[in-house]
Amino acid sequence: MTDLSASNVKFTSRLLEAYGLLIELTDEQNEVTVYRIVSEFQIDTGTYAVLQKDTVIPEDNVEILKIIDDADGQPELVTIDDDDEWEDVAELYDELTLPFED
Numbered sequence: 406m407t408d409l410s411a412s413n414v415k416f417t418s419r420l421l422e423a424y425g426l427l428i429e430l431t432d433e434q435n436e437v438t439v440y441r442i443v444s445e446f447q448i449d450t451g452t453y454a455v456l457q458k459d460t461v462i463p464e465d466n467v468e469i470l471k472i473i474d475d476a477d478g479q480p481e482l483v484t485i486d487d488d489d490e491w492e493d494v495a496e497l498y499d500e501l502t503l504p505f506e507d
Contacts, residue, residue, distance in 0.1 A: 414501065415447045419480045420454055420472065427459060430482065443467055444498070453494050454482060469494055 420428065421442055428440050440456035447453075452472040469491065470482040485491040 413448055414497070417445045417447050417452060417472075419452070420445055420482075423480050428456065428482075430456075440468065444501075445472065446498075446501075448494075448497065450490060450493070452480075453485075453498075455498055456482075467498075469498065 426442055428442065429437050430440060431437050439459040441459045442454060443457050444455040445452065454470050454472050456468045456470065457466075458468075469485065471485050472480050473483055475481040485494065
C-alpha cells in the first residue's frame, strides 16, 4: 500500500524551471488559459502540479495535474484519469496547505 502522508512528499520545481511561473494550457475547444504554478510535489504514485488560473483570487479552486516526461524528457502535464488517484492527491494537497488543527 502506498503511504500518501505529508511526511513522504518531496517538493520539486521541474515545471517552474522548464516553463517559468506561468503556464498556458489549451483545452479541448482550443481555448488557452494561463495558469500560475502553485506547487509541484512528488510522492510514490507520481509527480503532480497544482495550478491556479492567473486571474483568480488565492482562495479559488486549483487544478491538479500529473507531471510526466515527454519523448524529449521535458515535463508535460496530463489529466489524472483515475478518480481514486486524483482524490488521494487532492486530499494530500489539502493536508499540506490547510492550517494545522489540534
